[in-house]
Amino acid sequence: MPLCMGIAIASGMPPAAGLITGIIGGLVVGFLAGSPLQVSGPAAGLAVLVFELVREHGAAALGPVILVAGAIQLIAGLCRAGVWFRMTSPAVVAGMLSGIGILIVASQAHVLMDAAPKARGLENFAALPAVLWQAISAGTGRTALFVGLATIGIILAWEKLRPQRLRFLPGALIAVVAVTATAQLQGLDVNRVDVPSNLFSAISIPSFSDIFGVFNHTLLVSAVTFAFIASAETLLSAAAVDRMHQGARTQYDRELAAQGVGNMLCGFLGALPMTGVIVRSAANVQAGAATRASTILHGSWLLVFAMLLPWLLRMTPVACLAGILVYTGVKMIKIGQVKELATYGRGTAAIYLATTFAIVATDLLTGVLIGFGLSLFRLALHSSRLKVEVREHADKKDEMHLTLQGSATFLKVPAMARTLESVPPNTALHLDVAKLHHVDHACIELLRDWSRNAASRGCELVVDWKELDRRVEGKRTVESAPLVESRKAA
Missing domain, CATH: 3.30.750.24 (STAS domain)
Incomplete structure (x- = not known):
């Protein structure tokens, strides 16, 4: 629940939009999924894309784009194209996740001090010293900074010290409960999460004009980008979940189709896009989950809390959720992978670094395209060796x-x-x-x-x-040698 709301805020959307996506991911996708132990919901990996889309085209454009992206996923799953989404350079995927992690840290560091993030990653980094100085000297955002840092500290302490019998409890949940209770008891003056009393009031069904408006070049490119990145992240996460247990293996085409249905429903309701999320899925497996019932219950509990206890959610400090996302973003930045990828060649490590820095310096789509371009160039060099x-x-x-x-x-x-x-x-x-x-x-x-x-x-x-x-690619008529009669090389 904290991640659902935090990712929604990082995406420039209301927290309720993240809750709706989490509920759909559990109840609908959990029932249809080809990876029964994988938990789906809003993902930090898509927050950057959603933020850029909402900033440039408005929140009204998000629903239709996600609707089209889900349709692409559904068609791809029905056409058994799941394996094609897994044919992605690991260096590009790792670089993409690291770049997203850096962008999340840069933007949520501002929210950590109750300040608004900037539009671009480099702008966030450039403005951060001034915001930090203002929080320290003028006191604007100082309390929120304390709340956010306390959240991160509790998560780190819980991950290191939690008892084995309580391993199923995520550190983020412990941190939210502890920090929210402290903020309420102390009456801290910080921004709080805005959750409606009636979750259904947060549903925003796109109009026909909004749906037909998606069929322009820019929004169609966004839909394809959402579909590709969400599918790649989901199927890579499913493969990782398979390595954590000995139960049923993932049916990738079915999982892709289920994600498509889920995203179409999210788009229709004006919620956030979803993917299979490795953090939630790993917690699900570690808690002893053996069937898809645990995933469905995940969505059910989200629905119960959102419907019956919205007043409790409204006590949560925004800086607390930002602290969770800063921690999540740092976990996504795996610079140590450079050494691991370098064992497959310095070119592989270079692609990882180039993708990461290109995403931070430009935007997610441009960075990923640069990574793919470098991968294809390297493939061409290797194939022509x-x-x-x-x-x-x-x-x-x-x-x-x-x-x-x-x-x-x-x-x-x-x-x-x-x-x-x-x-x-x-x-x-x-x-x-x-x-x-x-x-x-x-x-x-x-x-x-x-x-x-x-x-x-x-x-x-x-x-x-x-x-x-015979070594010429393709079919061609075998020609006789000119000038000299063919014979074997001695």
């Missing part, structure tokens, strides 16, 4: 051997051309393609051109052209 080795024949001075190992693509044309140009006149060049996995049109044409022109220098290219043609 070619080892070119030239050696002279031990006994015959007029004979050389050229070995190609790997993939010969257009990116390697300059290197191959330099090698061929270095062949002395009156030399028979034997080409060994036994270790050549792939050759593209550009490289094979380079070899044919050199073979045609070599005669003027007294050279010839000796290669099994049929064997070489």
